[in-house]
Amino acid sequence: MASIVASIWEGITYRGREGHWAWLLHRVSGLGILLFLALHIVDIYLIGVGKEIFEAFLFFYHSAPFKVLVMGLLFGVYYHAFNGVRIILVDFWPERFSNWKTQRLMFRVVIVLTLLAFIPSAIATVAPLFNLHMPWWNH
Amino acid sequence: MALKTRTRSYGSPNRFEVASWYFMRVSGAALLVLAVFHLFYMHVIAGVDAITFEWIVNERWNGPLGMFWRTYDLALLLFALLHGANGARWVIDDYIHGRGANLAVKSALYVLTAILILMGMQVIFTVPLHSQQTALSALVTALGR
Amino acid sequence: MIYHKHDAVIVGAGGAGLMAALYASKEVNVGVISKLYPTRSHTGTAQGGIGAALGNLEEDHWEWHAFDTIKGGDYLVDQDAAEIMCRDAVGIVLELEHMGLPFDRTPDGKISQRPFGGHTNNVTKQPVRRACHAADRTGHMILQTLYQQCIKNNVQFYDEFQFMDLLVNEGRVVGCVAYEIKTGELHVFHAKAVFFATGGWGRLWNVTSNAHSLTGDAPAVMLRKGYPLEDMEFFQFHPTGIYKMGILITEGVRGEGGVLINGLGERFMARYAPTLKDLASRDVISRAIYLEIAAGRGINGQDYVYLDVRPETVNRYFDEDGKKNPDGTPRRITAADIEKKLPDIADFCRTYLGVDPVKQPMPIQPTAHYAMGGIPTDVDGRVIVDVDNSVLPGAYAAGEVACVSVHGANRLGTNSLVDLVVFGKRGGIAMAQYCKQVDYGPLPPNPEAETRRQLDALLSRTSGTSAAAIRRSMQDVMMRNVGVFRTEKLLTEALEKIRDLKHQYQNVYVADKGKRFNTDLLEAWELGCMLDLAEVTALCALNRTESRGGHARDDYPKRDDVNWLKHTMIFKQGDNYRIGYKPVVITKYQPMERVY
């Protein structure tokens, strides 16, 4: 256990550059998504069990604290997805993408794309709390 | 003494490791479409508040595109879980070194993954039929539809 | 005390030690002791190349190489040894290639070669491309390749073990004592033979290209045990060290066309060596730089000059000299060529000087570089103990620590790497033969007692002078007084000062009293070795009243073949020294005046 803590601590305190932070975030986001996914499967499973119990769960989903978690999830998935593409490019075309200059640039692109996807999603997530609706929503 | 330290020997080529590495990339590419679109669709295009029991059962899975969505959700479920579970396996191999502990945690991961897959398939195949039906008969129904 | 038994022990894991280990281990059981991990040895810093008359790019013969070596060494070279070296070099370089050494290649796939200081076509007197190279990290590649081969052959290494004493009993070597740095334990190695390959001792000087670890431990131990050291007055100052830091800028830069420029913007080497100019032999150039600086023609009147390898400068002088490619077109160099052929040099300049060699000239000054003298040996690495060439059975040496003598008064660039591999191999083979013929001699009683006494003395004091302060004073006085130019006055002064420092050393204080990785203790012990070598260097320099190669006396500016065509052999006797002489072996090449 001590060694796990130590190696996690090392991972955080080392002053790496883009690649290091990208890796850390990729790992954390991947694990986070997995946890969320597990939860999500359980709640969807409840559809099969019955309407009441499923809707009780939905109520929990629509609560404000949970929205914060959902925002984390959204950010995590977008980031993980775009960064995953970066990793795939580096892996399959090392001669083109595997050097620190391109790598730093790519990380920035990943962050930009993540934000581009995240910002509308975040707005849509918090909107209902303030009784706002996106124009195209029909409920 | 500074004489030779033995190290773990390397050189047992591991087909599974290559396959899993490859699978992470392939499933990642698939998930890029499946998961990102799923989230964007649910949260921005549809809006989470639209998600109710009726909406899922009647519109998503039984609407005109019902079969499409069921296939989509099944693919998403399988890819995401296998991808995520394999990722988690990597992380476990990274941090948990004791043979016993490593095996125990990984076994737990596999069992949980299996259960989650079954649970997920169960819903996708059985809705809106009654939950008592087995997954198999649901599959037959789903395919026959 | 921990006991080991090997047929042979090799001390030092640079090029010479590894080459010996590789060959000896094929026949007998060897252990290699090194105070550094083998890949940290200073051979790894050698840049420019290894000389061998392969003739891959133009006509060349090993006899030409031998002549250049002898002339470069100002005729103090033992000519039989030089002939062996230059002849064997050809085969050994190919052998290194077969071992996997990644030499640069010619367009038709052969080992690429470049010109280097002092290497000539003996007929046209023009520079010849003889230095086989792997970019500017030839030494690195040699070290790596040899270490790789040793791993392949399962050579037993004792990494981070410091040699401290040689064990001699009944007139022959029976082993040695080493200190395990990690634990502070003493280890006694019982062996039939011990092979010294500990490299040079450039750390005697303040501005040096040498590593901190090059402190001359083995020769100092030999000296103390009463065995002679040969030609200690000859220490090479490489003309182009980075100003103040001493980090070496390879001759390869000048091989590629780089020129030396003084404060007036002149290419001053044209005056000192009209034919070879910037590719004249090292002693000639170091002296020229010193003279320019002394005449106030340093850059801005300071004590350095420029080495200029900017393409525009180089190409201008190519035209001026009428330099041609083999196909007859005028020779040209581009910025990309410099990056490609001298990547590490470019990197050093940017890192340490903030100077881009493609755009700016590099400030340089001569730097203490290479020990021509050392432990005397014959051409098979056997250690010689008197002026009549008697050997000490079981003692071997090769590489920079040894004096065969193939470098005479001044070593030619690329010849050290040749020396390492040729004599490392010959010595390794000869030693293996010897080990197969004899039995283990008995160890003396308490073999580690003398070493323990030395270490205990250093550890026992609770106050005193710091080793660092003494070392600094020694390096300063060696730089100032026993440097490129020497006079009786400077040398006498130096001797006094060194003796005073040796006196202070009796009181040196070691702060770290622990057993684990005690480098404080080892540095103090090494300082003792360096002070001994500093003293004999100054003494031999004072004794030799002529100027020859790397030894330039302002008060005796001429070479004096009548009185001084002989090797110095210095012996320690009690607290005093005795100097003897050994004739120079001359085969075909009669001494002539050296002009470049």
Place this chain on the structure above:
Amino acid sequence: MRVTLRIKRFNPEKDEKPWWGEYEVDVEPNDQLLDALHKVKWYQDGTLTLRRSCAHGICGSDAMVVNGRNRLACKVLMKDLGKKVTVEPIRGLPVIKDLVVDMEPFFAKYRAIKPYLINNDPPPEGRERLQSPADRERFDDTTKCILCACCTTSCPSFWANGDYVGPAAIVQAHRFIFDSRDQATAERLDIMNDMMGVWRCRTVFNCVECCPREINITKAIGDVKKAILEGGVR
């Protein structure tokens, strides 16, 4: 200029746990960190322990964590470090004393990848094995490695799992895999194809960012991964 060095000290002979030593030294802007450390060792505290030899970034002795990042102490200048400099031993290897770590596990991995040319044909008589400049170029980058361990000890995969063969060993393997004279490509790729081989690399790039020889390590690892996937070197 006056700087403060915060050095992580630990002598298992007498310390229970690591502690931070603070030292003030006067340095020139162009001094190496190694010079500053020497000033401490030589004039303030002789017990400070570190490895060093060549003093110009070629021997690979003095890898350490400087201001949170792996560097060679002799290849970083004081002017680039600021007024307060923290120095720690490299991570992932057991500390012997102060800045000195046990390098044996690192070298054991190096030995494990068969770091020597394997070619069982008798070499040609009286000449070299030919190799075109283009073939030579393929592995040029990885021949530069000085085994300083900066890369391996900056790699999160290695910190997490010391069994990972590590970037330095892969760099060395690359040097032979892509050498046209070497005949053991399949065997080498098998070694690299181990579970603790190249697949543990998560393309973190910490190795590349700190390699003092500026070797593009991640690309070398990528080349090896690709060679395994393609079943050989193309």
